Amino acid sequence: MTNNQLDQLRHQLDDVNIRLLDMINQRGQLVKQIGDLKKGQGMKAFDPVREREMLDHIIEHHKGPFEYATIEHLFKEIFKAAKELQEDDHRKTLLVSRKKKPNDTVVDIGGIEVGNGNQQFVMGPCSVESHQQVDAVASVIKQKGIQLLRGGAFKPRTSPYDFQGLGMEGLKILRDVGDRHGLKVVSEIVNPRDIEPAHEYLDVIQIGARNMQNFELLKEAGKSNRPILLKRGLAATINEFMNAAEYIISQGNGQIILCERGIRTYETSTRNTLDITAVPVLKKETHLPVMVDVTHSTGRRDLLLPAAKAALAIGADGIMAEVHPDPATALSDSQQQMDIDTFNHFMDELQAFYKMDAKV
Numbered sequence: 001m002t003n004n005q006l007d008q009l010r011h012q013l014d015d016v017n018i019r020l021l022d023m024i025n026q027r028g029q030l031v032k033q034i035g036d037l038k039k040g041q042g043m044k045a046f047d048p049v050r051e052r053e054m055l056d057h058i059i060e061h062h063k064g065p066f067e068y069a070t071i072e073h074l075f076k077e078i079f080k081a082a083k084e085l086q087e088d089d090h091r092k093t094l095l096v097s098r099k100k101k102p103n104d105t106v107v108d109i110g111g112i113e114v115g116n117g118n119q120q121f122v123m124g125p126c127s128v129e130s131h132q133q134v135d136a137v138a139s140v141i142k143q144k145g146i147q148l149l150r151g152g153a154f155k156p157r158t159s160p161y162d163f164q165g166l167g168m169e170g171l172k173i174l175r176d177v178g179d180r181h182g183l184k185v186v187s188e189i190v191n192p193r194d195i196e197p198a199h200e201y202l203d204v205i206q207i208g209a210r211n212m213q214n215f216e217l218l219k220e221a222g223k224s225n226r227p228i229l230l231k232r233g234l235a236a237t238i239n240e241f242m243n244a245a246e247y248i249i250s251q252g253n254g255q256i257i258l259c260e261r262g263i264r265t266y267e268t269s270t271r272n273t274l275d276i277t278a279v280p281v282l283k284k285e286t287h288l289p290v291m292v293d294v295t296h297s298t299g300r301r302d303l304l305l306p307a308a309k310a311a312l313a314i315g316a317d318g319i320m321a322e323v324h325p326d327p328a329t330a331l332s333d334s335q336q337q338m339d340i341d342t343f344n345h346f347m348d349e350l351q352a353f354y355k356m357d358a359k360v
């Protein structure tokens with residue numbers, strides 16, 4: 001074969017490549033239209049029966065020189081790309097997605113920013129038990145430069161016989177103590193009708209793991225002008241988590257902090273399994289700040305520090321952990337809360353580890 005012949009054949013191949021490219025993109029356009037129609041009808045992108053029918057149809061027309069298995073493999077790749085195109089289009093439409101808003105959302109809690117590159121800490125007792133108890137914790141966290149105080153007043157407990165929290169009275173205590181120490185306060189609301197009254201007491205409304213798919217609560221939170229701290233559900237996928245946040249943002253409230261708090265797996269050595277890579281995945285897929293709750297994910301005091309270090313190292317915007325003046329007598333989660341000494345050690349280690357300049 002002369003060089004001239006080679007050039008000619010390569011030239012023909014270039015033409016075929018461009019025609020193939022056109023055809024693949026034409027196919028892509030059709031697939032997008034089909035995807036929109038299917039989405040409108042609530043149908044899934046993946047349709048294995050349709051794929052089988054297409055492969056059968058293709059084999060009828062196949063003349064070689066490729067082996068049929070090769071052709072089948074190539075078409076399966078094309079179908080896979082088509083599904084990704086359909087799903088990608090769907091993800092693009094989510095308001096929480098980074099595709100929709102490429103720059104980071106910084107959540108503003110009365111002048112305290114979450115997601116601006118400085119790590120924030122949300123610390124406090126599992127449950128608000130008394131004014132004195134919350135006050136004892138608030139003064140030590142304040143000394144460490146922490147600005148956000150947490151405490152549960154409405155407690156969704158596994159057993160109905162366990163302490164259910166002080167309700168609105170608990171929120172009042174939290175507000176009062178927060179004001180005394182100049183701390184912003186975060187607490188969970190479990191009932192949609194409590195969101196509005198909670199505005200009087202809370203700087204951040206938390207939606208807990210068990211309520212991540214309580215859609216009426218999410219919609220109500222979306223109408224609030226308070227930032228929302230949304231925890232990942234016990235067995236929620238990242239996609240479900242993102243869609244829960246979408247319920248909030250779609251009602252107009254984009255001030256959302258996502259919180260990874262461990263998921264349920266077969267592993268029993270920790271209370272839940274901390275899905276540490278959820279942090280970079282969520283930060284890649286969404287524009288929202290991401291925190292890690294080291295208390296509920298590990299359920300073990302001895303693991304709080306390494307889990308927090310891992311969270312900061314992997315890019316979390318903040319850490320949530322529980323502190324109680326006397327964990328042994330705590331009305332909830334006594335096994336996992338830090339006492340004051342442990343908390344002081346925890347913060348010293350973390351600040352040294354990350355050389356953070358926590359603001360006082």
Ligand SMILES: O=C(O)C(=O)C[C@]1(C(=O)O)C=C[C@@H](O)C=C1
Pocket residue numbers: 031034035038045046047048050051054078079082083
């Ligand atoms: O025909 C459909 O329902 C499509 O969504 C198109 C298509 C394709 O690429 O041909 C894409 C994904 C499905 O798994 C099956 C087929």
